[in-house]
Amino acid sequence: MEQARVLLGRVRAGRPERSLLLTGLRGVGKTVLLNEIERIAQGDGYHTTLVEAHEGKSLAVLLAPQLRRLLFELDRLAGVGHKARRGLAVLKSFIGTIRISVGEIDIGVDIEPEPGAADSGDLEVDLSSLFGAVAEAAEERGAAVAILIDEIQYFSSAELGALIMAMHKMQQRQLPLVLVGAGLPILPGLAGLAGESKSYAERLFSFPNVGPLHEPDAAQALREPIEEAGEKIEPAALQEIFRLTMGYPYFLQEWGYQAWNHATDSPITLQDVHHTTEVVTRRLDENFFRVRFDRLTPREKQYLRAMAELGSGSQRSGDIADTLGMIINRLGPVRANLIKKGMVYSPSHGEMAFTVPLFDEFLRRAMPEFEGTR
Numbered sequence: 001m002e003q004a005r006v007l008l009g010r011v012r013a014g015r016p017e018r019s020l021l022l023t024g025l026r027g028v029g030k031t032v033l034l035n036e037i038e039r040i041a042q043g044d045g046y047h048t049t050l051v052e053a054h055e056g057k058s059l060a061v062l063l064a065p066q067l068r069r070l071l072f073e074l075d076r077l078a079g080v081g082h083k084a085r086r087g088l089a090v091l092k093s094f095i096g097t098i099r100i101s102v103g104e105i106d107i108g109v110d111i112e113p114e115p116g117a118a119d120s121g122d123l124e125v126d127l128s129s130l131f132g133a134v135a136e137a138a139e140e141r142g143a144a145v146a147i148l149i150d151e152i153q154y155f156s157s158a159e160l161g162a163l164i165m166a167m168h169k170m171q172q173r174q175l176p177l178v179l180v181g182a183g184l185p186i187l188p189g190l191a192g193l194a195g196e197s198k199s200y201a202e203r204l205f206s207f208p209n210v211g212p213l214h215e216p217d218a219a220q221a222l223r224e225p226i227e228e229a230g231e232k233i234e235p236a237a238l239q240e241i242f243r244l245t246m247g248y249p250y251f252l253q254e255w256g257y258q259a260w261n262h263a264t265d266s267p268i269t270l271q272d273v274h275h276t277t278e279v280v281t282r283r284l285d286e287n288f289f290r291v292r293f294d295r296l297t298p299r300e301k302q303y304l305r306a307m308a309e310l311g312s313g314s315q316r317s318g319d320i321a322d323t324l325g326m327i328i329n330r331l332g333p334v335r336a337n338l339i340k341k342g343m344v345y346s347p348s349h350g351e352m353a354f355t356v357p358l359f360d361e362f363l364r365r366a367m368p369e370f371e372g373t374r
C-alpha cells in the first residue's frame, strides 16, 4: 500500500515511478489489496477503473468499455479543451480494429473515428496511442487516471508486451496514467517476452510479492477484530491457528470466523480451535480447493497427486515423472495444461510448484490412494 501511495503521488506530480504488479499465490489478498489501492487512488482524486482478466477474453475487449467510461467521465469534468472527445474518437478507431460488436460498447454517433489513430492492428502501437489519448485528456483537465487489472496472468505475451510499451510511453511523456496489476507468481506472459519489452518490463515495473503473514501480523489480524468486539483470544489459540494456516490470509479468515462462531464464551481457547478444525477443513475443501480440483482431468489430477506425494514445496519435473513412473517428455502437455489452468507454475527451470497454498494436503485428503511407483 505504501508503494502504491508513492506511485500515485509521484505520477500525479508528473514524476516517473514504476508501475506495480502484485504477484502471489491464490488467497493471499491480492484482490483485497487491489481494491484498497483503487480506494486510495480515488481518495487522491484519480479516475479509476478495476477490471479482472479472464481466460479467453482479450486485453482490448476488456479495456475498451472501461476506457470509454473514463473518457466520458473526463469529458464531464469542468475545464476547456477537447481532448476527451478526441480520446473517444481514438477509441472508436481502436474498436474498429478489434471488431467488438458496436452494440456492446456504443461510443456515440456524433463521434467520428480518428483514422490513423490506434487502428494499425498492431496492439503494441494501438494501445500506446489509446493510453496516450486517455492520459492527455486527463492531463488537460488536471486529472489523473489509474487502471487496475486483476488476474493479469491470463494475458498473452503480446498483450503484456503492449501494456509495457504503453506504460513506457506514459513515462517518457510524463502523462498522468498509472497501472497496477495483480496475478499469480511468474506470469507466463512475462516469461515469453523478448527483446525491448523484456528489458522495459524490468525497468518500468516493480513486482512486489504478496505472501503469507508473519506470526505477529497473523496474530494481530485475528486478535484485533475480536478485541474490537470486546472479547479475547488465548495466545495458545493464536499459535495453533498460525500453525494450521501457515499465515495464509484466506485460511486465517476462515479459521478466525469458525473459532469465533464455535466459542461459547471469552476468551477463545485452544480447545475451541481444535473443535473447529474439522468444519474448517470441510469448508475449505468445498469452497476453496474443490472448485479448482473439479475442473481437472484424471491425468491432471494424477500429476498433481504425484507432486503432493513429494511434499509442499517446489518439485523437480524429473522427480514428478519418476513418481508417476513415466518419461518426463510425455508429461509436457499435462504440465502445460495445468499451468494454463493456473494450478501450477514454474518458479525456475525444471521446477513445478502449486499456486494454491496447502494444496498438497488437500490432494492427499481427496485422493488418499496413490498408485505411484514410490
Ligand SMILES: Nc1ncnc2c1ncn2[C@@H]1O[C@H](COP(=O)(O)OP(=O)(O)O)[C@@H](O)[C@H]1O
Binding pocket: 024, 025, 026, 027, 028, 029, 030, 031, 032, 033, 249, 250, 251, 253
Ligand atoms: N486485508 C485483509 N483483511 C481481511 N481479509 C483478508 C485480507 N486480505 C485477504 N483476506 C482474506 O483472504 C481472502 C483472499 O483474498 P484475495 O484478495 O481474494 O486473495 P487473492 O486475490 O490473492 O487470491 C479474502 O476473501 C479474505 O477472506
Ligand SMILES: [Mg+2]
Binding pocket: 027, 030, 031, 032, 150
Ligand atoms: Mg484474486
